[in-house]
Amino acid sequence: MDLETSKAVSPKLAQATSADPVLLPDSDLSNGAEIGSRDRHTLIQSEESGLQLDLGELWYYRELLYFLTLRDIKVRYKQTVMGLAWVIIQPLTTMLIFTLVFNRFVRLDAGALPYPLFALSGLLLWLFFANAVTNSTHSLVSNANLITKVYFPRMFIPAASVGAGLVDLAVAFLLLAALCIYYGVTLTLNLLLVPLFIILMALLALGVGLLSAAMTVKYRDLRHALPFIIQLWMFASPVIYPASVVPVQWKWLLLINPIAGIIEGFRACLTGGSFAWLQVSIAAAITVTILVCSGYIFRRFEHTFADVV
Amino acid sequence: MNTAIRIANVSKRYRIGGLHPGYMTFREMLGGLVTAPFKKRSNGQQTIWALSDINLEIGQGELVGIIGHNGAGKSTLLKILSRVTKPTTGEVELFGRIGSLLEVGTGFHPDLTGRENIYLSGAILGMRRAEIDRKFAEIVAFSELEKFIETSVKWYSSGMYVRLAFSVAAHFEHEILMMDEVLAVGDAAFQQKCLDKMHEIRQQGRTILFVSHDMAAITRLCKRVVLLERGKVTFDGEAREVVKRYLSSSLKSGASREWTDQQTAPGDRVVRLRRVRVRTEEGETIAVVDIQKPFGIELTYDVLEEGHALVPVIEFYNQEGTELFSTHDTSANWRRQPRPRGTYTSTVWIPGNLLAEGSLIGNVSIMSHFPATALHAHEPNAVAFQVVDSPSGDSARGDYVGPMPGVIRPLLKWATETNDIAASFKQEDR
Numbered sequence: 001m002d003l004e005t006s007k008a009v010s011p012k013l014a015q016a017t018s019a020d021p022v023l024l025p026d027s028d029l030s031n032g033a034e035i036g037s038r039d040r041h042t043l044i045q046s047e048e049s050g051l052q053l054d055l056g057e058l059w060y061y062r063e064l065l066y067f068l069t070l071r072d073i074k075v076r077y078k079q080t081v082m083g084l085a086w087v088i089i090q091p092l093t094t095m096l097i098f099t100l101v102f103n104r105f106v107r108l109d110a111g112a113l114p115y116p117l118f119a120l121s122g123l124l125l126w127l128f129f130a131n132a133v134t135n136s137t138h139s140l141v142s143n144a145n146l147i148t149k150v151y152f153p154r155m156f157i158p159a160a161s162v163g164a165g166l167v168d169l170a171v172a173f174l175l176l177a178a179l180c181i182y183y184g185v186t187l188t189l190n191l192l193l194v195p196l197f198i199i200l201m202a203l204l205a206l207g208v209g210l211l212s213a214a215m216t217v218k219y220r221d222l223r224h225a226l227p228f229i230i231q232l233w234m235f236a237s238p239v240i241y242p243a244s245v246v247p248v249q250w251k252w253l254l255l256i257n258p259i260a261g262i263i264e265g266f267r268a269c270l271t272g273g274s275f276a277w278l279q280v281s282i283a284a285a286i287t288v289t290i291l292v293c294s295g296y297i298f299r300r301f302e303h304t305f306a307d308v309v
Numbered sequence: 310m311n312t313a314i315r316i317a318n319v320s321k322r323y324r325i326g327g328l329h330p331g332y333m334t335f336r337e338m339l340g341g342l343v344t345a346p347f348k349k350r351s352n353g354q355q356t357i358w359a360l361s362d363i364n365l366e367i368g369q370g371e372l373v374g375i376i377g378h379n380g381a382g383k384s385t386l387l388k389i390l391s392r393v394t395k396p397t398t399g400e401v402e403l404f405g406r407i408g409s410l411l412e413v414g415t416g417f418h419p420d421l422t423g424r425e426n427i428y429l430s431g432a433i434l435g436m437r438r439a440e441i442d443r444k445f446a447e448i449v450a451f452s453e454l455e456k457f458i459e460t461s462v463k464w465y466s467s468g469m470y471v472r473l474a475f476s477v478a479a480h481f482e483h484e485i486l487m488m489d490e491v492l493a494v495g496d497a498a499f500q501q502k503c504l505d506k507m508h509e510i511r512q513q514g515r516t517i518l519f520v521s522h523d524m525a526a527i528t529r530l531c532k533r534v535v536l537l538e539r540g541k542v543t544f545d546g547e548a549r550e551v552v553k554r555y556l557s558s559s560l561k562s563g564a565s566r567e568w569t570d571q572q573t574a575p576g577d578r579v580v581r582l583r584r585v586r587v588r589t590e591e592g593e594t595i596a597v598v599d600i601q602k603p604f605g606i607e608l609t610y611d612v613l614e615e616g617h618a619l620v621p622v623i624e625f626y627n628q629e630g631t632e633l634f635s636t637h638d639t640s641a642n643w644r645r646q647p648r649p650r651g652t653y654t655s656t657v658w659i660p661g662n663l664l665a666e667g668s669l670i671g672n673v674s675i676m677s678h679f680p681a682t683a684l685h686a687h688e689p690n691a692v693a694f695q696v697v698d699s700p701s702g703d704s705a706r707g708d709y710v711g712p713m714p715g716v717i718r719p720l721l722k723w724a725t726e727t728n729d730i731a732a733s734f735k736q737e738d739r
Contacts, residue, residue: 044392044401067432071418071425078420078461149415150433151392303395306388307323 053299058153065156069163072135076164087168088175091127095120098240110242112271114183120176121270122239122263125197128169129205129259130230135161136209137216137226144309154302155295158213162206169198180270188272197266200287204258207291210298217305238263258283258290312404313485313516314367314390319399321360321385321540359385360396360540369404369484370514374527374548376555377537383520386537387487390518405484405516408434414474419463423454423473426462430477444480451502452476468683479506486510487518522689527552527630552630564596564694571611576686579617580675583652584609585691587671600664600698600705600718605656606671610686616647618679621655628668633716637676645679662705662720665713666698 077084095116102108103115110118136158140147143157216222237259238246246254254260261276261283268275360382367373377383388394389401391409416433417426427448431441441448449458452473454465462470488507507530511517521527527534527548534551536544544551565586568574574581586594588605598604608621624635636657638644673691676684698704698718705720706713 040404042392042403042407044389044395044403046398046400047395063438064432067429067438071421071429074425075418075420146416146433148388148393149391150409150435152433152435306393 047303053295058155061153061156064152065159065163068156068160069167072160072164073167084171087171091120091123091172092175094123094127098123102240108241108245111244112273113185113267117176117179117183117185117270118242118267119240120179121267124169124172124176125201125263125266126234126237126239126259127172128165129201129208130234131168132162132165132202132205133209133212133230134226135165136205137212137223140213140217140305141220141223141309147309148306154305155210155298158209159206162202162209165205166198166202185270186272190269190272190275193275194266194269197262197269200258200262200284201266203291204262204287207287207294211290211294214294214298214301217309218301233257233259255279255282256286258286262287311369312366312402313369313371314365314404314407314518315402316363316365316386316390317399317401319360319363319386319389319396319401320358321382321389321394322356322358322397324356358540360389363399363540363542365535365542365545367516367518369516371533372511372517372519372531374531374534374551375518375520375537376522376527376534376551380539381537382540383537385540387489387518387520390487403485406435406482407485407487408478408481408483409487410475410478410489414470417462417470417474420461422461423449423452423458423465426473427477430474434478434481435483436481440482448476448480451479451506475503479503479510483515485516485518487520489520549629552628564692565594566688566691575673575688575691576610576675579612579614579677579683580619580685581611581613582608582673582675582686582688582691583611585671585673585688587692587694588656595694597695597697599661600666600696601661601703601720603658603661605658606673606692607654607656608673608675609652609654610675611652612648612650615649616680617677617685618643618645618647619685620676620678621657622674622676623657624672624674625664626670626672627665627716628670631716633664633669647679663717664696665716665718666696668693668695 098119099116102119108115113121139157139161140154146157147154212222212226216226234240236253237257238254239259243251243254243260243264254264255278261279265275265280265283363382363386375383375386385394387409389396390403390407392407414430416430418429421429424445427445428438428441431444432438436444449455452469452475454469454473457465457469462473465473507517519527519531531548533546534544534548535542536551536555544554565584567584568582571581571583574583576582584607586607587596587598588607589595590603590605595604606623608623610621612619621638622635625633627633638655638657670690671692671694672687672689674684674688675686676682698706698713702708705718
């Protein structure tokens with residue numbers, strides 16, 4: 001049977017088609033799902049066409065970000081025997097090692113916080129950042145089968161890695177809470193600002209992750225360099241040592257390193273001390289700048305991923 | 310008719326050459342920066358145009374077939390339509406959401422359950438969550454996997470996996486659908502379901518692009534067919550005409566086909582094809598068959614895993630895409646017999662005076678019904694040959710030299726009796 005006969009068989013269908021020039025007469029379709037202009041008309045332009053961040057498209061596909069994040073989380077917890085435990089064990093052992101080195105062998109004055117708590121508070125945020133960046137860097141290449149087959153904003157793949165990292169961070173916070181109770185940390189209003197620093201860290205991880213993910217697709221050996229870069233960055237940031245030990249002539253480095261501002265700010269939430277607002281503002285400004293630039297660069301190269309990956 | 314897809318001056322260039330297909334190492338880039346000023350731009354890189362200047366307009370509700378040899382640009386065109394890659398020049402307008410049944414199971418993750426995968430894969434393929442919620446029961450029912458929906462798909466058999474994947478894709482509500490040869494999955498009953506589903510999609514008036522090597526399916530389903538050759542649209546028109554043209558060019562593929570690399574030969578872990586050829590009784594490979602002489606289609610294949618009762622199958626169709634018949638190996642010696650490993654040669658003999666003259670194509674498959682019904686190897690258009698009917702006077706055409714209709718040309722027995730001329734006509738049986 002050809003199409004004309006099928007239309008003749010159901011005149012209702014044919015009528016509906018002619019009444020609505022674009023949408024099809026599938027009643028299900030018009031009922032439930034929202035139909036935006038994106039559903040009706042898509043213009044695919046050539047590679048030379050201009051560069052847009054197109055936030056509207058990201059919003060349109062937002063549910064996919066949720067499902068990809070959910071996938072990353074579920075798969076991780078299903079694949080490992082220890083599941084959730086790893087999220088605790090990694091910061092815990094790292095914290096114990098540094099405590100041994102900097103609290104027993106070398107006496108380091110960590111200021112208001114006991115050293116284990118000091119180290120853990122820095123490590124939680126740092127490990128979240130490092131893991132999120134590492135995972136997003138590998139994410140595009142390991143999701144090559146998706147990228148070469150369906151279209152969706154590729155940004156969501158590294159973004160999902162960061163999102164999954166946030167869930168790990170939330171779990172690891174239980175450890176931090178336990179340690180806070182153990183050391184009898186007093187609750188202050190400063191705690192209300194914790195989300196601010198976590199969001200900043202997540203945005204920074206996304207910015208750096210997007211950039212390194214896009215570059216890894218093109219330059220494969222970058223992923224071998226990444227661990228070194230990340231390790232260097234950790235030692236350049238006051239994660240395991242307090243900013244007070246940094247010599248005066250190097251202090252400016254902490255100002256332009258957004259990690260420093262974020263971690264110091266986060267610690268101030270725990271101690272109840274005063275925030276270094278200048279440092280935090282600079283960190284926030286740099287974070288946003290990195291994110292916007294990376295976003296553009298990622299969008300710029302996005303369409304080549306399928307051909308290259 | 311309203312337009313569903315408008316493709317204007319679309320070309321796609323790929324760079325080939327160099328060590329890697331596309332990516333390079335950071336080291337190479339740094340090296341390139343140093344040497345770049347001293348070099349002209351062409352550093353051994355070649356470009357190929359996978360598509361050049363494609364212009365097509367497809368109306369809403371049309372079912373258009375796309376055919377072409379491997380490398381003709383079919384998949385590049387579909388990739389551009391599905392927005393996986395951008396055209397180098399030109400633009401495409403889509404009126405409505407586009408979905409594809411090209412890659413069933415895209416986005417499936419083995420560690421997730423059937424339920425989780427339906428949502429994930431649905432979202433990746435562009436469905437809304439609310440849409441999936443609404444369709445969920447229907448998808449599960451269609452896949453017939455109600456009992457296993459909370460099981461990780463890694464425990465699924467390959468048949469179950471494909472069924473679930475196809476079910477998700479088939480429940481798209483997208484206005485434009487691209488289909489590949491997805492119908493070659495699952496058992497016969499499921500295939501029938503898929504065909505019914507496709508029928509339903511067509512009746513809803515949605516636009517379908519159907520890519521296939523199966524000429525019979527193309528001519529059966531599509532009125533309009535587009536032929537792609539070396540990146541260009543060389544024919545766009547009535548299905549039978551286009552298919553005929555395609556097949557006459559594909560006839561060059563010949564009377565014998567050999568696969569030297571076992572890894573890439575058609576088949577699976579159980580069996581791999583080695584050679585298919587058209588032969589005479591004397592054992593000679595022939596591309597042109599005399600209509601009166603019996604000839605054989607000989608399959609040589611390696612059985613790599615023992616314990617399967619294998620059934621070679623050949624389907625024949627002609628250049629109009631009409632399927633003539635298919636034949637299954639029913640000989641007693643290997644029927645229902647699990648086969649040991651080894652290289653086998655099976656030949657089916659087609660008697661003389663059966664087929665009409667013309668170009669014929671053979672699709673070769675190897676199935677098994679024990680331990681389970683499965684399709685192990687399937688090679689469409691494995692062999693092509695020409696049946697000729699020379700007017701020698703001994704064939705079914707006798708002394709007639711004009712065109713004869715029909716897909717078979719049996720030499721039948723005629724009997725004529727004679728009587729005196731009577732007053733009334735008396736009809737005799739032949």
